[in-house]
Amino acid sequence: MKKTLQRIDYTASTKIQVLEPPSYYTFMLDAGYTSAVKKKEEVVIGDIIATCRNTHLYSSCNGIVESVSEKAIKITPHEESTKEQISPLSFKTMERSAQIEYLEANGIDSLWRNTKNVQVCIINALPTDAVAVQYMPFLFAEEKETLEHGIETLRSLYPSARIRCAVPKNANISMQSVEVVEYAKTYPYTLTPFVKQELEGQDALGVLTLSLIDLWRIGSIARSGKPLTETILVVNNAVVRCPVGYPLTSLLERLSISVDSVAGAVSNGVMNGEPLCTLEGGVLPHFYSLHTFKKEEIPPVTDDPCVSCGFCTSVCPVGIRVHLLNQYAERTMFEACQEEHLEACIECGMCDYVCITKRPIMQYIRNAKQHTKKMLPMG
Amino acid sequence: MSTNNQLYVIPSPYLKAPLSYNRMMLDKCLAVLVLALSGIYFWGMPALVTVLCSALVALVTEYTAWKFMGKEPKLQDYSALTIGITLALFLPIGVPLWVVALGSIFAILFGKMAFGGIAYTPFPPVAVGYAMINAAWGKYLSPGDIAIETELVDPLTELKSFGIDSIELTFTDYIMGNQLAVIGATSLGVVLAVLAFLLVRRVLSIGIAFGYVIGITLFSYLAYMSDPTLYADPGFILSTGTVLLCLVLLTDFATIPTSCLSRTIYGFAVGAIVIFLRCYTELFDGAILAILLGSFLSPYCDMIRIKKLSKGGY
Ligand code: SF4
Ligand code: SF4
Numbered sequence: 001m002k003k004t005l006q007r008i009d010y011t012a013s014t015k016i017q018v019l020e021p022p023s024y025y026t027f028m029l030d031a032g033y034t035s036a037v038k039k040k041e042e043v044v045i046g047d048i049i050a051t052c053r054n055t056h057l058y059s060s061c062n063g064i065v066e067s068v069s070e071k072a073i074k075i076t077p078h079e080e081s082t083k084e085q086i087s088p089l090s091f092k093t094m095e096r097s098a099q100i101e102y103l104e105a106n107g108i109d110s111l112w113r114n115t116k117n118v119q120v121c122i123i124n125a126l127p128t129d130a131v132a133v134q135y136m137p138f139l140f141a142e143e144k145e146t147l148e149h150g151i152e153t154l155r156s157l158y159p160s161a162r163i164r165c166a167v168p169k170n171a172n173i174s175m176q177s178v179e180v181v182e183y184a185k186t187y188p189y190t191l192t193p194f195v196k197q198e199l200e201g202q203d204a205l206g207v208l209t210l211s212l213i214d215l216w217r218i219g220s221i222a223r224s225g226k227p228l229t230e231t232i233l234v235v236n237n238a239v240v241r242c243p244v245g246y247p248l249t250s251l252l253e254r255l256s257i258s259v260d261s262v263a264g265a266v267s268n269g270v271m272n273g274e275p276l277c278t279l280e281g282g283v284l285p286h287f288y289s290l291h292t293f294k295k296e297e298i299p300p301v302t303d304d305p306c307v308s309c310g311f312c313t314s315v316c317p318v319g320i321r322v323h324l325l326n327q328y329a330e331r332t333m334f335e336a337c338q339e340e341h342l343e344a345c346i347e348c349g350m351c352d353y354v355c356i357t358k359r360p361i362m363q364y365i366r367n368a369k370q371h372t373k374k375m376l377p378m379g
Numbered sequence: 380m381s382t383n384n385q386l387y388v389i390p391s392p393y394l395k396a397p398l399s400y401n402r403m404m405l406d407k408c409l410a411v412l413v414l415a416l417s418g419i420y421f422w423g424m425p426a427l428v429t430v431l432c433s434a435l436v437a438l439v440t441e442y443t444a445w446k447f448m449g450k451e452p453k454l455q456d457y458s459a460l461t462i463g464i465t466l467a468l469f470l471p472i473g474v475p476l477w478v479v480a481l482g483s484i485f486a487i488l489f490g491k492m493a494f495g496g497i498a499y500t501p502f503p504p505v506a507v508g509y510a511m512i513n514a515a516w517g518k519y520l521s522p523g524d525i526a527i528e529t530e531l532v533d534p535l536t537e538l539k540s541f542g543i544d545s546i547e548l549t550f551t552d553y554i555m556g557n558q559l560a561v562i563g564a565t566s567l568g569v570v571l572a573v574l575a576f577l578l579v580r581r582v583l584s585i586g587i588a589f590g591y592v593i594g595i596t597l598f599s600y601l602a603y604m605s606d607p608t609l610y611a612d613p614g615f616i617l618s619t620g621t622v623l624l625c626l627v628l629l630t631d632f633a634t635i636p637t638s639c640l641s642r643t644i645y646g647f648a649v650g651a652i653v654i655f656l657r658c659y660t661e662l663f664d665g666a667i668l669a670i671l672l673g674s675f676l677s678p679y680c681d682m683i684r685i686k687k688l689s690k691g692g693y
Contacts, residue, residue: 262386263386263387264386264387264388264389264393265386266391266393269391270391270392270393270394271391271392271393271394272391272392273391273392273393274391275386275388275389275390275391275393276386276388277385277386277388278385278386279386291393293393295387298387298389298393299389299392299393299394299395300395301389301390304400304498305495305496305498305499306498307400307497307498307633308498308632308633308637309400309632309637310632310637310638311398313637313638314637314638314639319684321637321684323637349391349392352390352391352392352395353392353394353395353396354396355395356398356399356400356403357399357400357498358399360389360390362391362392363390366390
């Protein structure tokens with residue numbers, strides 16, 4: 001595992017790079033977004049260009065909408081715009097409910113509207129993905145100020161809540177304004193309701209969990225008074241501060257990664273990330289990592305039968321008998337899956353990583369989860 | 380990028396450990412091949428013929444079976460070859476070739492293919508083939524039968540027929556292969572080396588090997604204590620190769636439990652059955668049948684959970 005993690009070792013030498021602006025921006029409209037702009041329309045930074053229920057996609061540049069399709073909005077930057085710039089909000093003085101609404105519009109959906117119910121707020125810096133494991137300390141080291149802004153905002157949102165930050169053991173992380181709890185000792189870490197219960201010594205009702213990345217997002221919004229139009233992104237082993245909508249191909253070129261050699265790519269982690277099927281799109285607001293693979297680096301996946309070697313079970317951090325679970329899931333025996341504690345799986349991908357017959361175990365598990373969700377009476 | 384800007388998509392994770400089943404099967408195949416070569420070195424032509432016959436028949440049987448099932452033959456996972464060679468390892472020379480061939484066919488058909496392939500078989504296929512030879516033509520299975528033609532001594536037959544005092548082999552004899560034994564177990568030295576290789580390559584699990592050796596040692600010691608004139612001491616049992624050679628059969632993942640603890644217990648239980656069969660039955664070498672019987676225990680051993688479900692967080 002260590003060896004593999006070296007591939008994503010970006011902490012040692014890395015400083016956050018700032019990229020030159022690209023020649024165009026492209027905003028992908030998947031996941032239910034509908035465009036809020038028309039062709040040739042002029043936009044400035046912070047304009048809403050697409051919406052999906054109460055979440056918005058904001059323009060990260062001043063420019064002119066070049067094309068709008070079902071899939072994407074393309075904007076060419078144009079500095080001498082006639083449209084007036086949007087002035088920053090004074091976020092910190094806003095009403096609490098308006099603050100939460102604004103954060104939700106920026107895609108931070110784990111906040112609770114009913115602020116009285118929150119007794120404890122745990123900031124989760126216990127990621128399950130290998131990439132995120134290194135991303136978290138990086139944020140602590142490089143973006144402390146933004147994080148402190150985030151914590152300040154949380155304090156004002158939930159004045160009666162105790163705020164704690166859960167980090168891996170021996171992570172040597174200190175924060176001035178919150179209590180840091182060292183929790184998990186080995187990779188993959190996780191923070192599930194059960195862990196929360198252990199941390200709090202009581203039942204987990206009234207405990208709000210927020211990922212560290214979300215805290216950073218809240219911090220940047222509070223700090224700038226502007227919507228989230230950039231993200232800190234790990235690209236292979238570089239870290240960049242990257243505007244949303246930055247075309248992936250230009251991003252790779254800027255970082256001297258040959259686009260032609262890329263045969264596969266995955267965003268938001270390598271262990272449980274989201275695979276990309278094309279490099280045509282741009283950086284999305286929720287991206288925190290992008291890893292590209294040459295053809296020979298893409299691992300094999302087979303539908304060979306499980307030989308019951310038990311390696312997967314021996315690595316599962318939750319203690320699920322994965323050698324049984326994956327076969328039940330493959331054969332769509334969903335009730336048996338539930339008996340094998342399907343819902344406790346944290347999707348860390350370790351079982352899949354070690355599988356000697358290279359079965360897509362996580363995919364089977366996710367599929368089973370989807371189906372069992374439907375089986376529940378509440379849908 | 381590939382054509383049309385399309386990327387290859389696989390379900391995450393995008394990282395996978397290098398260890399693969401095919402590599403493990405290749406390791407196992409190499410291991411049994413070395414054992415077979417050692418047998419050929421000690422026994423010459425007759426051993427070569429037995430090994431070749433068993434291996435070829437296994438390959439042809441499996442190929443035909445896949446074709447018959449209307450599927451693409453999967454011979455490249457080395458499993459048919461391995462089963463064929465392994466079966467020959469447990470046979471003494473001088474077994475008629477038609478018996479070898481039938482055993483091999485039986486091992487592949489009823490040990491493996493009838494269950495749908497190596498991943499689903501409840502018993503080690505080799506043990507199935509061996510059991511059938513043992514049941515139908517058991518008289519060919521004692522290496523002692525060819526003792527008339529050679530000076531070498533088969534310690535196990537000697538023990539069965541004449542008691543412990545009749546055996547005069549030294550430890551060096553075992554190591555160097557100066558004994559009468561089945562093809563694969565002639566030299567204890569080679570067997571130990573091959574087992575060490577399998578352990579290092581993680582084909583043979585430490586738990587099983589440990590439990591098995593402890594089980595054998597403990598129960599043979601108990602038997603020895605109860606009547607030293609009748610039963611051999613643990614050192615003797617372990618020196619004869621065949622008993623240890625059986626560990627090669629305990630590498631079929633589908634037939635063994637999955638966790639380290641349950642594997643240790645399973646190994647221990649199989650070890651106990653081996654000694655029991657040796658002491659209380661007429662079998663020359665109960666080990667391989669003990670494994671067949673032991674397979675029934677595998678699911679029960681697997682019920683033991685070492686890891687408590689921690690529901691996240693570790
Ligand atoms: S089943 Fe697999 S993905 Fe789920 S927690 Fe266990 S090792 Fe991780
Ligand atoms: S690691 Fe793969 S082959 Fe082994 S038991 Fe798990 S799923 Fe089956």
